[in-house]
Amino acid sequence: MTDFNSYFLMNADEVIQYVKSKTGFFDGSNNLKCAEIGDGNLNYVFRVIDEESGKSVIVKQAGDTARISDEFKLSTNRIRIESNVLKLEGELAPGLVPEVYLFDNVMNCCVMEDLSDHTILRTALMEERIFPKLADDLTTFMVNTLLLTSDVVMEHKEKKALVQDYINPELCEISEDLVYSEPFTDHNNRNDLFPANKEWIEQNIYGDDALRFEAAKLKFAFMTNAQALVHGDLHSGSVFVKEDSTKVIDPEFAFYGPMGYDVGNVVANLMFAWSRAYVTKADEKYLSWLEETIRDTVDLFAEKFFASWKRNVTEIMAKEPGFDRWYLDTVLKDTASVTGMEMVRRIAGLAKVKDLTTISDEQQRVKAERLCLTAAKQFILNAANFKTGDEFLRVLKDSALSHNVQ
Known part of the structure; x- marks a missing residue:
């Protein structure tokens, strides 16, 4: 099992390990399922759900190229910007952005509120x-x-x-x-x-x-x-x-x-x-x-x-x-x-x-x-x-x- 102390692009199984290691959101549950749900041009987006309780989160990770084209070489700093902006927007416009639970500047990802009911x-x-x-x-x-x-x-x-x-x-x-x-x-x-x-x-x-x-x-x-x-x-x-x-x-x-x-x-x-x-x-x-x-x-x-x-x-x-x-x-x-x-x-x-x-x-x-x-x-x-x-x-x-x- 990885310790997530150095950056790599995660797959669905690794994302499950990640949320268990880095958050207490699922209270130690062993019934977690994860799927990659992103269809955007830049990032990798995973949904992790506890099939027993129904609790779920989104894990979003930045790669160093855009998914739309390898021609676009990108700094993974964008996930820091996104996480911090969402927190600021949440203060300025309460209720109109998802809640951010965690930002990780090593794995270049954030864990946030799941909006699957939207x-x-x-x-x-x-x-x-x-x-x-x-x-x-x-x-x-x-x-x-x-x-x-x-x-x-x-x-x-x-x-x-x-x-x-x-x-x-x-x-x-x-x-x-x-x-x-x-x-x-x-x-x-x-x-x-x-x-x-x-x-x-x-x-x-x-x-x-x-x-x-x-x-x-x-x-x-x-x-x-x-x-x-x-x-x-x-x-x-x-x-x-x-x-x-x-x-x-x-x-x-x-x-x-x-x-x-x-x-x-x-x-x-x-x-x-x-x-x-x-x-x-x-x-x-x-x-x-x-x-x-x-x-x-x-x-x-x-x-x-x-x-x-x-x-x-x-x-x-x-x-x-x-x-x-x-x-x-x-x-x-x-x-x-x-x-x-x-x-x-x-x-x-x-x-x-x-x-x-x-x-x-x-x-x-x-x-x-x-x-x-x-x-x-x-x-x-x-x-x-x-x-x-x-x-x-x-x-x-x-x-x-x-x-x-x-």
Whole structure:
């Protein structure tokens, strides 16, 4: 039996030994079963359950390469970042993240709350399930974790110390490449285009000089704007849901960046769900709920942002009349830009979303991809124009009707 005093990638049997050795969670039970359940691009995720009591935990371990491709060499430090960020987010947004029981910097893993009674949001949306609390929960999470980790609220030296602590160069580089560079240039020849849309994408995305110029500016804003501690990968695969609960997971991409990066990712992934529902002629009640959720994600974020600002602002110059409105407008502009960038990269880049790739009818998928990309270009090229949920949603719906997606 290993003593777990030096790093190696564990298998399921070794994970059982690990939780027995490192935690008292199962009270010495010998009825433990373990399965590898991860389907993400980076890490190894195991579920350990005591079949007698039903108690269970998740063990997440970081390898030194990404599972999506051995080309991505990664520091295992990301699991430290994820563990610490989850603990901080649990303080700032109670009940909206899983509890962390243990972080181990030797084995580069963490043991955390099992959310098996929840469903991954992307899966639930593809099943056309409705979650009335979703927009409320996600906007509370974003306002609390973003505004409260910014210079507007935090003592400045304390905030700068967190910037240093959450430097995350390897994972930021993945975003810089997969979100801000390759979907507009394909310079690494890794993009995976749907054949029926390949020519259209080459003409309308790769061939759009103005779009690529905006993408270049946005890349450098992403790299240099240390505004708040962002989740960094807040898509519908990073949220667990059930009827009365929302839990945000997987903040291994966390770093100090622009607030709009998180908000835009949420909006874009709701738009993927809407696009799938629209082209496949989903139930009208579900489609209407998605539209309401997209609107509320923007509008509730703004409403809660102002309320939190009034309660929590400490920076003296941030109390100048009108500064809160100006500041939020910059966040909403970034939100629109990132909404567009996420929509482009999930279609014209390497990492796809199942919302679109599992549309079985070729013409429906063509239409879904083109309406997303048509909307994305508006969000990127005219980002300052979008300040309300209705304005975001209108672009999506107009793009669906546009001749460019017929």
